[in-house]
Amino acid sequence: MSYEFTKDDLSRIEEIKAKFPEVKPATLPVLWLAQKKFGHVEPEVQKLVANTLGLPEAHVHGVAEFYTQYYKKKKGKYVLDVCTCLSCQLCGGYDMLHYLEEKLGISQGETTEDGLFTIQQVECLGACGYAPMLQITNERYVNHLTKEKADRLIDDLKNGKVPDFEVMKMKKPQKGAN
Amino acid sequence: MASDWQEYTPLLIPDIPDLHKLDVYIENGGYEQWKAVLSDEWTPESVVNTVKEANIRGRGGAGFNAGLKWSFMPKPDGGPRYLACNGDESEPGTFKDRMIFEFNPHLFIEGALIAAYAMQCTAIYCYIRGEYNSWIQKMERAVEDAYTRGLIGKGAAGSDFDVEFHIYSGAGAYICGEETAMLESLEGKRGYPRVKPPFPAQKGLWSHPTTINNIETLSNVPLVIRNGADWYRSIGAESHPGPVLYGISGHVNSPGVYELPSGVPALDLIEKVAGGVRNGKKLKAIIPGGSSTPVLRADQLEGVNMDGDSLREAGSMLGTAGMVVMDEDTDMIEVLWRITHFYHHESCGQCTPCREGTGWLEKIMLKIRSGEGEIRDLDLLLDLTTQMEGRTICALADAAAWPVRHTITRFREEFEARCKKRSKVAASA
Ligand SMILES: Cc1cc2nc3c(=O)[nH]c(=O)nc-3n(C[C@H](O)[C@H](O)[C@H](O)COP(=O)(O)O)c2cc1C
Ligand code: SF4
Ligand code: FES
Numbered sequence: 001m002s003y004e005f006t007k008d009d010l011s012r013i014e015e016i017k018a019k020f021p022e023v024k025p026a027t028l029p030v031l032w033l034a035q036k037k038f039g040h041v042e043p044e045v046q047k048l049v050a051n052t053l054g055l056p057e058a059h060v061h062g063v064a065e066f067y068t069q070y071y072k073k074k075k076g077k078y079v080l081d082v083c084t085c086l087s088c089q090l091c092g093g094y095d096m097l098h099y100l101e102e103k104l105g106i107s108q109g110e111t112t113e114d115g116l117f118t119i120q121q122v123e124c125l126g127a128c129g130y131a132p133m134l135q136i137t138n139e140r141y142v143n144h145l146t147k148e149k150a151d152r153l154i155d156d157l158k159n160g161k162v163p164d165f166e167v168m169k170m171k172k173p174q175k176g177a178n
Numbered sequence: 179m180a181s182d183w184q185e186y187t188p189l190l191i192p193d194i195p196d197l198h199k200l201d202v203y204i205e206n207g208g209y210e211q212w213k214a215v216l217s218d219e220w221t222p223e224s225v226v227n228t229v230k231e232a233n234i235r236g237r238g239g240a241g242f243n244a245g246l247k248w249s250f251m252p253k254p255d256g257g258p259r260y261l262a263c264n265g266d267e268s269e270p271g272t273f274k275d276r277m278i279f280e281f282n283p284h285l286f287i288e289g290a291l292i293a294a295y296a297m298q299c300t301a302i303y304c305y306i307r308g309e310y311n312s313w314i315q316k317m318e319r320a321v322e323d324a325y326t327r328g329l330i331g332k333g334a335a336g337s338d339f340d341v342e343f344h345i346y347s348g349a350g351a352y353i354c355g356e357e358t359a360m361l362e363s364l365e366g367k368r369g370y371p372r373v374k375p376p377f378p379a380q381k382g383l384w385s386h387p388t389t390i391n392n393i394e395t396l397s398n399v400p401l402v403i404r405n406g407a408d409w410y411r412s413i414g415a416e417s418h419p420g421p422v423l424y425g426i427s428g429h430v431n432s433p434g435v436y437e438l439p440s441g442v443p444a445l446d447l448i449e450k451v452a453g454g455v456r457n458g459k460k461l462k463a464i465i466p467g468g469s470s471t472p473v474l475r476a477d478q479l480e481g482v483n484m485d486g487d488s489l490r491e492a493g494s495m496l497g498t499a500g501m502v503v504m505d506e507d508t509d510m511i512e513v514l515w516r517i518t519h520f521y522h523h524e525s526c527g528q529c530t531p532c533r534e535g536t537g538w539l540e541k542i543m544l545k546i547r548s549g550e551g552e553i554r555d556l557d558l559l560l561d562l563t564t565q566m567e568g569r570t571i572c573a574l575a576d577a578a579a580w581p582v583r584h585t586i587t588r589f590r591e592e593f594e595a596r597c598k599k600r601s602k603v604a605a606s607a
Contacts, residue, residue: 173183
C-alpha cells in the first residue's frame with residue numbers, strides 16, 4: 001500500500017513548519033498527523049513523513065522508535081492502554097488488566113482476531129487520583145474503572161461508541177474547610 | 179501557617195463556572211496583570227525582582243526559586259530567546275498541571291506571557307505530554323482565543339512587545355519531562371538529556387537562551403504581580419510559600435487534586451482533606467510527592483508539613499506534591515518492584531550507571547518478589563543505589579535510586595521476611 005498526504009494535509013504541514021525556526025521540530029507533529037490519518041506509522045509512513053519534510057528517513061525512524069505513542073505496527077481499531085503504574089497498581093490496575101485480557105481473550109501486547117481491540121500495559125498516564133484507569137487509542141481517558149464499567153465500555157466500543165470526556169473536578173477538603 | 183489551610187480559598191483554580199473561557203476569565207480580572215506589566219508601571223527587571231522576592235519555588239519537582247532562575251538569562255542581544263513550559267507531567271503520582279489546562283488555562287497563559295516579557299523572550303513553547311491529547315486541544319483553543327483577542331503576538335495588548343505562543347505535543351516518553359530532554363524533543367529529536375553545562379539559559383532551544391518552568395510555577399506569576407511579593411510570601415510555609423495543587427491518590431476515600439496553601443500537615447491532608455484511609459484501614463506509608471520521593475512510614479509523619487524543609491527534615495522531599503497513600507495491607511515489595519520497573523522502562527540508556535543500574539534494580543526486585551531473594555540481595559540493592567547516584571547526565575538515575583534505598587531501609591523487616599533464610603556457612607568442623 002502506498003501512502004500519500006492530501007493537499008489539505010500539506011497545507012496543515014506548512015502551518016506546523018511555520019511554528020519553528022527549522023524543519024526538524026515538525027517531525028513529531030507530522031508523525032502525529034500521519035498516525036491520526038493512517039492509524040499507524042509503519043516504515044512506509046515514516047518514509048512519507050521524511051520525504052515530505054525533506055529529512056533523512058533514519059531521523060524520522062529514530063524518532064518514531066523512541067516515543068511509545070507512535071504505532072510502529074498496525075494495532076487494533078481500539079487500543080486499550082491500561083495503567084498499572086504506582087497509584088493504579090495500588091487501586092487494582094492489574095486486576096483490570098487481567099480482567100480485560102480474559103474478557104477479550106488476548107494478552108497485553110496482542111490484538112483480537114477481528115482487529116477491534118489491542119491491550120497494552122502502560123506507565124502512569126497522569127490520572128492517578130482516578131485509578132484504576134485506561135486510555136483509548138491515545139485519546140479518551142476512562143477513569144475509576146470497575147468490571148461493570150469495563151463491560152459497558154467494551155460493549156459500547158463494539159458498537160462504535162467512544163465514551164464522552166469525563167470531567168474530573170477539583171476537590172474540596174472533606175473536613176474542616178470553609 | 180500550617181493550620182491556616184482551613185480558611186483558604188483557591189487562587190490558582192477558583193471555583194468559578196466556565197473560568198476556562200476567555201470572556202469569563204477576563205470578567206474576573208484576567209489579563210489585567212499582563213496589561214499592567216506591559217505598561218510603564220513595570221520593567222522587565224522589576225518583574226524579575228518581584229517574582230524573585232516572592233520566592234515561587236518551582237513546582238516541577240526541584241523547588242528552585244523561579245525569579246532567580248529567570249535572572250540567569252543573559253542580557254538580550256536582539257537574537258531569539260525562549261521560554262519552554264514543562265507540561266510533561268509524567269512522574270507517577272502526579273496529575274495536577276492538567277487541572278490548570280482544563281479549568282484555568284488563561285491563568286497559565288498569562289503567567290507565561292509575563293515571564294516571557296520579564297526575560298524578553300521572543301517565543302513561548304508549551305510542551306504537553308502526548309497522552310494529554312484532550313488537554314492539548316483545550317490549550318490550543320485557549321491560545322487561539324488569546325491570539326484572536328490581541329493578547330499574544332505582534333503588538334500584544336497594545337504594546338510594542340512581540341511574542342509567539344505555541345503548544346507542542348509529546349509522544350510518550352517520561353524522560354522528556356527532564357528539561358534538556360524536553361528541549362531535544364521540541365527540536366524534533368529523540369529525548370536524550372543534554373550534558374550540562376552549558377545550561378539552557380546560555381544554550382537552550384536551537385542554542386539560544388532558554389528558561390524552563392513548570393506549568394503550575396508559571397500559573398503563580400499573575401498572582402504575585404497582582405498582589406505583590408509580601409502577600410504571596412504570607413501564604414503557607416515561610417520557606418516554600420504560595421498555593422499548591424496537591425494530587426492525592428492511592429488508598430484514600432476521596433482522591434483527587436486539592437488546592438491549598440503549602441505546608442499543610444501531611445496527616446491533615448490524608449485524614450481531613452482526602453477523607454482518610456479507605457475501608458477503615460490504618461495508614462501504612464506515603465510517598466509524598468511523586469514516585470521518586472522517599473517513602474515515609476506512618477509513624478514518621480507526626481508534625482510533618484507538606485513543604486520542602488519539613489519534608490527534608492523528615493527524610494523525604496516535596497517533589498510534585500503528588501501524594502500516594504498506602505494502607506496497612508500494602509505489600510511494599512510489590513510497590514518497590516513496580517517503581518523499579520518504571521525507571522528501568524524509562525531510562526534513556528545514555529549513561530551506563532543508569533541503563534545497567536535500573537536494569538539490575540528491577541531484576542533483583544523480581545527475584546525478591548518471587549521469593550528467591552536473599553538478605554544479601556538487599557545489601558546489593560543498597561550498594562547499587564550508591565553507584566548510580568550523582569554519576570549520570572540527568573537525575574533519572576537518582577530518582578530511581580532513592581525509592582530503593584529508602585523503601586528498603588524504612589521497611590527492612592518486611593523485606594527480610596520475604597528473603598530466603600539460609601544457614602550460614604556449611605563448613606562447620
Ligand atoms: C527524569 C526527570 C523527569 C522530570 N519530569 C518533569 C515533569 O514531568 N514536569 C516538570 O515540570 N518537571 C519535570 N522534571 C523537572 C525539570 O527537569 C525541571 O526542573 C522543571 O521543569 C523546571 O521547572 P520549575 O523550576 O518551574 O519546577 C523532571 C526532571 C527529571 C530529572
Ligand atoms: S541518567 Fe538515565 S535517563 Fe538520564 S541521561 Fe543518563 S541514562 Fe538517560
Ligand atoms: S499511576 Fe495510573 S495514572 Fe498515574
